[in-house]
Amino acid sequence: QQPVQSPQAVILREGEDAVINCSSSKALYSVHWYRQKHGEAPVFLMILLKGGEQKGHEKISASFNEKKQQSSLYLTASQLSYSGTYFCGIEHSGTYKYIFGTGTRLKVLA
Amino acid sequence: DGGITQSPKYLFRKEGQNVTLSCEQNLNHDAMYWYRQDPGQGLRLIYYSQIVNDFQKGDIAEGYSVSREKKESFPLTVTSAQKNPTAFYLCASSSGQGLNTEAFFGQGTRLTVV
Numbered sequence: 161q162q163p164v165q166s167p168q169a170v171i172l173r174e175g176e177d178a179v180i181n182c183s184s185s186k187a188l189y190s191v192h193w194y195r196q197k198h199g200e201a202p203v204f205l206m207i208l209l210k211g212g213e214q215k216g217h218e219k220i221s222a223s224f225n226e227k228k229q230q231s232s233l234y235l236t237a238s239q240l241s242y243s244g245t246y247f248c249g250i251e252h253s254g255t256y257k258y259i260f261g262t263g264t265r266l267k268v269l270a
Numbered sequence: 271d272g273g274i275t276q277s278p279k280y281l282f283r284k285e286g287q288n289v290t291l292s293c294e295q296n297l298n299h300d301a302m303y304w305y306r307q308d309p310g311q312g313l314r315l316i317y318y319s320q321i322v323n324d325f326q327k328g329d330i331a332e333g334y335s336v337s338r339e340k341k342e343s344f345p346l347t348v349t350s351a352q353k354n355p356t357a358f359y360l361c362a363s364s365s366g367q368g369l370n371t372e373a374f375f376g377q378g379t380r381l382t383v384v
Contacts, residue, residue, distance in 0.1 A: 162312060162329070192372065201360060201375035202313070247312060249373065256301060256320045258364070258373065259329065260313035 163261035180233040182248030191231040192249035276376035293361035302344035
């Protein structure tokens with residue numbers, strides 16, 4: 161089953177913060193986060209491998225709670241360039257099957 | 271430069287015709303993937319391949335077929351059995367080390383049935 165992301169869409173003003181959540185119904189081995197601009201290929205942001213792991217990339221960070229089968233992406237002090245659709249990508253434990261979440265459309269306004 | 275190349279960028283097909291989308295990578299990756307994206311939707315997995323001469327169905331494989339005769343190539347055929355083939359198709363590859371590494375994407379092929 162496709163991981164469920166929330167919210168489906170969010171609109172921010174520059175400098176505001178946002179959190180995007182990704183939930184899976186199955187046990188997770190890893191979680192990736194990607195950003196896709198309209199009509200373009202998704203671009204890799206970060207990967208999380210361990211339960212409870214947190215990572216950061218500029219002002220974008222993420223957490224991975226393996227027990228809850230959830231990951232969250234945190235965008236702080238958002239910039240216009242953060243606009244796009246964010247996807248979590250997950251691999252279920254013990255497989256190479258790699259699927260993406262339902263997506264979250266984020267728009268940052270000046 | 272290393273990367274993934276998808277061709278063509280835009281493709282038009284008449285109803286009832288099969289069409290093949292090309293995906294080539296020179297990253298020496300073992301794993302390759304095909305995804306379908308509909309407007310405002312997420313990426314849905316069609317087929318994936320962990321190694322040459324082996325591939326598995328994803329979540330929406332009906333109406334599609336693939337082959338993996340070479341490590342570099344993973345073409346996708348959209349058959350006439352696919353009832354609603356108009357979509358944006360993305361190919362990706364990964365080193366396949368339990369997916370501890372990122373997936374690299376091609377620029378996509380936009381297929382329109384006319």
